[in-house]
Amino acid sequence: MEGKTLPTGGAGDGGMEGEEGHERQKPLPSPVSASGSDGEGCEGLWELPVEVSARRPECGRCGRPQKVCLCPFLPVHPLNVSTCLYIIQHPAEENRVLRTVPLLAACLPEDKCKVLIGRRFSEEGYPELASVCRNSNTLILYPGAGATNLEDVDLSTIEPYVIIIIDGTWSQAKDIFSRNSLFRIPKQVQLKTSLSSQYVIRTQPTNACLSTLECAAVALAIMEKNESIKETVLRPLQALCSFQLQHGAQVHHSKEHLLKNGLYKKPMPKNKRKLRRIELLMNNIKI
Incomplete structure (x- = not known):
């Protein structure tokens, strides 16, 4: 749609696990029978302590390891917006090393960016989401056959709007959309933009695909009639990609x-x- 304009990441990661991932556990030599020729001197290996894999301390705001925190590139205060985002995140995205949703959430007030993780969303299990989907001011960013360009939608209603964005690869996003009838209730919209994805450390399906953060940045700028919002939300993504490229990551076409x-x-x-x-x-x- 992660290049969404279905809002999703590409299939590839493209980032450096060394900076983002867990500290790796040092491998122990394979246990060999002490009676064999290769086992001489290895009897004590069984008694060696096993190193516990420890996760480095993370920043409470941007979710990055503290040593590579991106908070200097986030707005000092959460953006003042009336539009609320509901991010429907595929479970596979939750543990990806390089994600954009935490950066997006860090740019907005808590009540304006809500993340729901899962594949199936029933009316009984998610009554609040069901109510949101039935609200006439709710839009879902999904470029289906009947989608309208967001720029062409009448936004004259004074009531706040809600935008639902599915976060996952193209196939994951399509699966979530097709298997959940709730998401076919809101008006479908798509982005008509010349913006090329700046999320160059993950592979996108097409040149026009944008990450979840990029989709949200463009959509919020349109909804709030404030182009500077896009620049503010994109800044931490630009910093993330720049850092990764400086430390060995490759540009992903x-x-x-x-x-x-x-x-x-x-x-x-x-x-x-x-x-x-x-x-x-x-x-x-x-x-």
Whole structure:
């Protein structure tokens, strides 16, 4: 849609686990029988203490390790917005090393950015979400066949608006949307923007795909009629990518770019549906 304009990350991570991930446990030599020739002198290995993998202290605001905190790039105070975001996050995104949702949430007041994690959302299990979906001022950012450009939506109502954004890869986002009838109640909208994704440390399906944070930044700027909001929300993402690239990460071109320039190194899929998606990407047809 993570390049969403379905709001999702690409399939790749692209980041450096060394800065973002857990401290790694040092591997112990494989236990070998003391009676074997390779086991001489190894009898005491069983008694060695096992190192516990410890997670480095994280910043309470941006969620990054304290040594690489991005708070200097966040707004001093949460942005004053009337629009509320509901981020529907696929469980696989929750533990990704390089995520944009924590940075997005850090830019906004707590009551203006709510994150719900899961694949299935029933009316009985999520009564608040069901109520939000039935509100006439709720929009869902999902570029389906019937989606309207957000710029063309009549926003004259004085009541606050809600925007639902699905956070996951394209396939994850499509699965969540198709399997949850609640998300087909709000008006579908899409972004018509010339903005190219700056989330260059993860692979996006097409050149036009944006990450969840980027989608939210553009949408909030439109809803609030304030272009500076986009610049403010994008700043921590730019800092994150810059840091990762300085420490060895590589720029990830979109799958569309790789296919069109003969740089796609993976074998073509045998699955007809996946092969059709690749053909559409190569011919610049919306998928």
